[in-house]
Amino acid sequence: MTRTTYREALRDALREALQREPRAFLMGEDVGRYGGSYAVSKGLLEEFGEERVRDTPLSESAFVGAGIGAAIAGMRPIVEIMTVNFSLLALDQILNNAATLRHMSGGQVGVPLVIRMATGGGRQLAAQHSHSLEGWYAHIPGLRIVTPATLEDARGMLWTALQDPDPVLIFEHLMLYNLEGELAEEAGAVNLDFAAVRREGTDLSLITYGGLLGKTLQAAGELAQAGISAEVIDLRVLRPLDERTILESVARTRRAVIVDEGWKSGSLSAEVAARIMEKAFYELDAPVARVCSREVPVPYARHLEQAALPQVSGIVAAAKRVMSHA
């Protein structure tokens, strides 16, 4: 085992990709000379040169579209968008081209593109740098949406994404970059298909992903002290959803709380709740509950931002409410 951080694990994954896959290259705003807005790609320009670590102009639509074109024509581009908030400037390319071309061309045009971006709030960056829009992307057929929440996934998701014949969007929660822990020396590729049970429990299922896994595990710890055994599911892949893991867990625990940093209305949490209603309604002993961001643009002031985002206390309270149903 070796001591590392989420950021370093991501960087090691990028380094491995550039070493092992000659068709891979990284491009995005400030990925080279600056070292990456969140310092993920620091040192890679020096190691791999300007052809393979490419600083782009502030032209999200052009460089995401260029990634799509390069993928179509035989390369394996890794595009970094500084944050999901800026990805909206490239939404046309992501939805109308990357997600659509294979089907619209009758199967002729595949887009093996990887797009990485930071998501989420918690650093007082205010409304234009703090939103969690991965749930929107999970709405779109043709995309695979993954959310590494652990060091293993930060290290291993990129390589698997690079082997995928279709576009994969990797959402890195900005509060995770400094996450520290132990990682096996031989850590490598991980599956991009299945959710993971991060803590086993019998009384209720806490279903979450990405940046909120830590808070949810913490809440499970507090619940254990109160005598409640909570299972924690890390969805890992928001599209296509691993419905089976969710339903199996709910069938065991008969109660579910979904924890999602997106807004509640029309969200991924709504999708998960709906699937449980559709396929496990008669297994339930209590209505499904949700802990989501409050329905405001994320504000700057620390106390307001904290109030807007899901917190451990809110998860614990929601779990206890669900448990109070006979």
Place this chain on the structure above:
Amino acid sequence: MKPSREQSLAVLEQMLRIRRFEEKCAELYSAGKIRGFLHLYIGEEAVAAGVMPALDADDAVLATYRDHGHALARGVPAAGIMAEMFGKREGCSRGRGGSMHLFDVSRRFYGGNAIVAGGLPVAAGIALADKLQHRARVTACFFGEGAVAEGEFHETLNLAALWKLPVLFLCENNLYAMGTALSRSESDTDLCTKAASYNLPTASVDGMDVEAVWSAAREAVDTVRRLGIPYFLELKTYRFRAHSMFDPELYRDKAEVEMWKRHCPIATHSARLEAAGSIRPADIEAMRSRIEAEIDQAVAFAEAGSLEPVEDLELDVYARAAPSNEEKSS
């Protein structure tokens, strides 16, 4: 460089072929055989017919939602295009795309893109892949002048010039972005001036004169291939028909349309060839009958085509199917 007699005859036949194909499409639309949006290329034939011979088989082509002419000129079989518009499985996009989304990767024809300017960034990326793989290929990207108002146009020209990407930007300026005249949407209607500000070579050519287009395209393709840089070529043209079959054409005078029709690229070119003694009326008749036979066959092929079973609706959303439960437990 000017086209040889054979080349001149070939572009004439190509223009006649596109014209007749489009007339047939309009007919079939009225008959209810083709549905959805249908954008005809009538009047603009000299652009695709004049540009395409300058490209090699290895070069890539991207077009817009008005893409029948480009597909035909690139060599996509008329039968596959017609079957596509009939929504048949034998269509060049298996009936998933329709008129606006013709694809044929075997001919490096990367489709009609129906988001204005949406194809430009992709073209830059295809050219980037060629550059990184040290292939002296050209990516030809057609778009209308309406695209010049889009951010993707400016972002892509800048990126292509900055990174020296071998893209030929082909701006088909037919003066109207759907119903909005160029002068009502651009602060400066000289599109070459705008493009040139990104530091790439530009040229403008009479898009109703197929010989001029042919020569300008040769020059442009040669520059892109030789120097490995982007190039902006404006083709001044005009669409004789409505924007789409739904367009009542309230935004332009009939007199204006009639004036432009007097510059019909097919009439101009055939008159020139006849005056030079390069062609006789009988030769044109022979072309017309070849074309008629080809289009009749295309329609018959489309009629005889099969419908994709609805069970296959979700094919080709992802290349790999979702894993089974057995895979999970293993």
